[in-house]
Amino acid sequence: MHTSTRSAVLVQGIYKTFKKSQALQGIDLEVRPGEVMALLGPNGAGKTTLVKVLTTLIKPDSGNAFVNGRHVVDEPEKVRSTIGMAGQYSTVDDMLTGFENLRLIAGLRGFGRRGARRVADELLERFRLTDAAGRTAATYSGGMRRRLDLAAALVGAPPLVLLDEPTTGLDPESRLDTWEAVGELVAGGTTILLTTQYLEEADRLADRITVIDRGKVVAEGTSDSLKATAGQRLVLYVAEDHEIDPATRAAARATGLVPAVDRRARRVEAAVTDGRAALARALAALADEGVEVLEIGLHRATLDDVFLGLTSRARREAA
Ligand SMILES: Nc1ncnc2c1ncn2[C@@H]1O[C@H](COP(=O)(O)OP(=O)(O)OP(=O)(O)O)[C@@H](O)[C@H]1O
Ligand SMILES: [Mg+2]
Known part of the structure; x- marks a missing residue:
């Protein structure tokens, strides 16, 4: 029951309690390399808490979690170096331009001056933000901002990307844009764990779906197998x-x-x-x-x- 090199994410009996709420009550989960796993659950189900555990932003009370074979509590730096993350709330700096945001992140991820510029340019192009590259993020629409967030998560081409509610609050067109971007990532072999409250999104993007509610897994399977159980x-x-x-x-x-x-x-x-x-x-x-x-x-x-x-x-x- 220790490290698994086979799983992109392996979660074993994770508990996390905040003062008033038992956010995670024994979560087990596995994401295989190359697959898209949707973590589906209503408000307060524990989705963000689990993503924070996996991205080493918070420590679980008990249980084990491995990301790309690394233990989230024992080897947090190693975990962080192998993942990209786009949070429920934008991490983009409003005062910086799209280009500056990405260059900054690339720098933090160990790219040199030139490498950082190149990575920023490539990602801006990939997410159709080249025209907006020189504008501050404050002037971006919600959809553009979300694309910039996604781009930021991809700096350094991490093998695993965690997306916490990537389309919540977006208009239908921006949502389609985001889905397309996710599709491209998948085609490139990236493993994705995304959280969502939208059934349609899970149905459309995910190879497998884990339904969580009140800190527990209540169902797991492909969209079709879940429909069959219902x-x-x-x-x-x-x-x-x-x-x-x-x-x-x-x-x-x-x-x-x-x-x-x-x-x-x-x-x-x-x-x-x-x-x-x-x-x-x-x-x-x-x-x-x-x-x-x-x-x-x-x-x-x-x-x-x-x-x-x-x-x-x-x-x-x-x-
Ligand atoms: N820092 C915190 N302090 C106290 N309670 C918290 C904290 N973070 C989360 N919680 C509580 O833990 C539970 C799970 O929250 P979490 O944010 O993980 O849910 P979620 O599934 O991401 O919900 P949403 O769909 O609204 O984003 C909730 O009851 C929440 O109020
Ligand atoms: Mg959340």
Whole structure:
């Protein structure tokens, strides 16, 4: 159970408690070289805390974590020299230009004067910031800033890049830009651990997804395997507004979950794990409520269903 040269990231039983909150409660995680792992979780799940442990910004209370085979507590400098990091909050200096920001970071990473200029120029070009290179970062749009952040994480071409919520708060176009940049990194063989609250992002970018909630891993797998565990969705439509509430009650009884209701479409839906049996229970419950449905059926689960099902289950168990 010691160093692993095979894993880009290996996390074993990490705990971290802050004064009031148990941010990480025994996290296990592995990221293999060359893969994109998404750490998916709601606000406060512990994503940033884990990223900070892995980037040696904070020490865990217990457990072990290895990054590129190096122990995060015993060999922090070695860990830092093999990773790139873009945080949830921009680390870019507003007063410096895009070029100066990157040159500074390259200098800190051991590049000489010339090397630092070259690295800065290359990255500016790669992230379509050459035209803005001479402007201070304060004048950048959110998307440009995020690209600069990403560029900063790539100085020195680290084999592993950690991105904490790389697209939170971005408009759709900038989000696509960022996804594209991540795609290029992956194509170049970089291993990526990214955190996100967006299902779509995890679905689109990640080879594997680890869902965390309240400091614990609640699921792990590919997007497809997670969808398969969530089974299906029960979806029904009623004809009249007054039937929505009884139909919702029936769906809740049949699935054990709080259904999602679209009043305008008169649609009620909830995740189910035992498709046909749940459908049968729903039909019986609807008959009990005296509701005639317009349409009822089973649909393949989306990643949203997986996520909501998992995190709401964790909340129920905690309560
Ligand atoms: N420095 C700190 N001091 C005290 N509590 C903290 C600190 N950092 C994090 N926490 C707490 O630890 C828990 C996990 O926080 P963390 O920032 O890791 O969550 P997150 O998954 O990154 O959330 P978000 O999606 O909002 O960024 C939260 O309850 C948070 O309030
Ligand atoms: Mg965070």
